Amino acid sequence: MEIHSHTHTARKKWTHYFWEFLMLFLAVFCGFLAENQREHLIEHQREKQYMVTMLEDLKADTGLLKVAMTYWNERNTSVDSVAQALDFPLVNANLTKAYRHLNRALDYYSFKFNDRTISQLKNAGGFRLIRKKEIANKIIAYDQFNNDAGVNIAYQYNNFYENVVALRNKAFVQEIINKIHDKYQNDLPPYSMNSRIDSMINRNKSPFSSQDQTISLFEFKNALLSFRKDFSNIRWWHDNLFAKQTELIRLISTEYHLQ
Numbered sequence: 001m002e003i004h005s006h007t008h009t010a011r012k013k014w015t016h017y018f019w020e021f022l023m024l025f026l027a028v029f030c031g032f033l034a035e036n037q038r039e040h041l042i043e044h045q046r047e048k049q050y051m052v053t054m055l056e057d058l059k060a061d062t063g064l065l066k067v068a069m070t071y072w073n074e075r076n077t078s079v080d081s082v083a084q085a086l087d088f089p090l091v092n093a094n095l096t097k098a099y100r101h102l103n104r105a106l107d108y109y110s111f112k113f114n115d116r117t118i119s120q121l122k123n124a125g126g127f128r129l130i131r132k133k134e135i136a137n138k139i140i141a142y143d144q145f146n147n148d149a150g151v152n153i154a155y156q157y158n159n160f161y162e163n164v165v166a167l168r169n170k171a172f173v174q175e176i177i178n179k180i181h182d183k184y185q186n187d188l189p190p191y192s193m194n195s196r197i198d199s200m201i202n203r204n205k206s207p208f209s210s211q212d213q214t215i216s217l218f219e220f221k222n223a224l225l226s227f228r229k230d231f232s233n234i235r236w237w238h239d240n241l242f243a244k245q246t247e248l249i250r251l252i253s254t255e256y257h258l259q
Helices: 014-085 095-105 116-123 133-171 174-184 195-203 211-229 231-255
Strands: none
Touching: 014 095, 014 116, 014 211, 014 231, 095 174, 095 195, 116 133, 133 211, 133 231, 174 195, 211 231
């Protein structure tokens, strides 16, 4: 019988296992670093995209706000014209002038800021992605200013507006107001002369000689002047809003190298 000797493999040294472990550890660790780096890259891309759309929103808002401010200034000119035309006693009043400016004086232009990006930042937890804390804080302050001061001022102003409109309906002939609105809606300024409308006004002057109508016009003028004075709050809101918008545009453009 033949006897075969078994070959014995040499036992591996502990250093061999150490290097195998080290290589495996490095492979897993490098994979972790790569994944972490990829996530940071994605977050930085999302951050910049948020800032791109935020900048678009702010630029659009500044354009709309400039239009609103110009509109309100022009509207206030008509408010002043109506108030000046309603002189007492009524024999001194220029009712034709008051009617011509009435529609423009009580027209309304509301401004609402674009919260597209801010809503995404709040709902998706996007504020944590903004590494520039000064910008994040100013965006939050901008949003709070609009939702607190802006909403409250607009609410108060609407109350003044509704009060003036209610008194206007008591003091003036609605048929004439409607015809002036229809005539000049897409035509000439409402204070331009129109013989047909002016004759309607002259035919309807007689009711204004009554005591009740005089009281109605007096109440309307007082409410109109209160309405005009309250515009200072709207102006304060617009001025501060514009300052916050332009500051954010400058910061975002500079920090993120955007145009």
